[in-house]
Amino acid sequence: MIISVASGKGGTGKTTVAVNLALSLKNIQLLDCDVEEPNAHLFIGPHIKDKVGASIPVPEVDEAKCTYCGKCRDVCAYHAIAVVPGDSGNKGSVLIFKHLCHGCGACSLLCPRGAIKEVSKEIGIIELGEKDNMQFVQGRLNIGETMSPPLIRQVKNYINPTKTVIIDAPPGTSCPVITAVKGSNFCVLVTEPTPFGLNDLILAVEVLRKLQIPFGVVINRSDIGDGKVEDYCRQGYIPVLMKIPFSREIAVSYSRGTPIVEKDLSYRDKFINLYLGICGAKNEANSRH
């Protein structure tokens, strides 16, 4: 089973839930798909055994074959190619704006002269490791790089179907989140009971409904704020799988990078219960379809 942990609003406790759930269960693979700001490793302390460069294909023009016809520029949906045609005596040129390229391959496939080949451009790295019996994979986007979805896809290529896979997703509701949660059997949405938490939870719920992924909610710092998140869940028949009250002790242990389940053993049972709740909610959602 693949369980993703997402949120809409940042800083609600995705990593806390993903890490503590992973540490409470057996036969786990944890994937940190928040490649812009991967944090799970700070709590797990995995032994990294392998690092693999992650790249996207970008075009390279063989100017000996190029006639500056402009076909590549015309087909590029991302405006990543400019062509300066040659005039009498002067050679033309082709400019590639690599940071705009999505790596779709249209220019190289459609060039009438076969003058474009694809070369790799590194956008980040993937680190593979383990901690005790847990497999750990994370992506880390290079600074200044805009495109996180291709890196997230490449991290997900390491999914081990023989394990229970837990995906720590990035915040938000757009492409990086969708890329991270797509293909999950269940998604846990972590929120907090504030107007910001509720607003962003509603957006995240709409995304998951569109993706047709069954989901449930964990309310973190459940005793701050107001009761509107719970009202919303009740009215929308959304299962609230767990509530974690605010405690200075949890906040401090988080700040040091210590998982709650290592600080307070009673939390291990609570996270095992969360897992059972996930299985129950998933089965119920599947039987409705």
Place this chain on the structure above:
Amino acid sequence: MKQIAVISGKGGTGKTVVTGGLAALAKSKIMVDCDVDAADLHLLLHPLVKERHDFRSGQTAVIDKKSCSRCGECLAACRFGAIKTDYRIESFSCEGCALCSYLCPHGAIRMEENVAGEWFISDTRYGPFVHAKLGIAEENSGKLVVKIKQVAKELAEKQALDYMIIDGPPGIGCPVIASLSGVDCVLIVTEPTLSGLHDAKRVMELAKHFNIPAKLVVNKYDLNPSMTERVEEFCLSAGVPVSGKIVFDKTVVKALVEGKTIIEYAQCAAGDELRKIWEILKS
């Protein structure tokens, strides 16, 4: 006009609360919410929408079932896994490259323009506010950020405003980079946690990469004073001044629940520190 962007790397450190406070303190300014996929600043500013516009961006492939011979050309060429084996387009996976439409031997695939969201020009009790809402499971958040920043810039210049105060998205990717173009100063809001420090380092590097001066604020600094010291030490070595340290203050959550900025809600420690931070930013 001076553009100040509030960013954090890590989500949930208090960007929007800080931005709301700055909006209450600054005179002659426009506010922009660049966190277009999970926008929250409107919950503090309560905008009265004056103008609403569609955000048209990108395209999605559509297969005409009648002309499709199921030859598989498109399926093999699509790198985004957007064409399913039953020749249905999964719209949220399609990146609009149009390669399939060029390759289809029967001309069965056409590209349709997306309405990927909407954007607004609003009035608030603190002045004009430009904000947006990305459509559900839509992409191109970076382009939407570019759009609303451009609109805000034109408005600010027309009205000769002194500041543009930008609530940025979390992370370091596409929408963050789009938020930073033309910015004079970034204010990084972090928290004294290992994650907060780790992410603040990456966002400081990002600001440096684009040559934008950065200042930093530690929010809830008293939750872990020794980690706050580590953040301060790192800032010292990175040449990023620490403009303030905001205490963990329950008034912040109360103000939030009431939909108010901490400056207007009540006299509180967090608000006092924000006043100090604004004085530093101004000078």
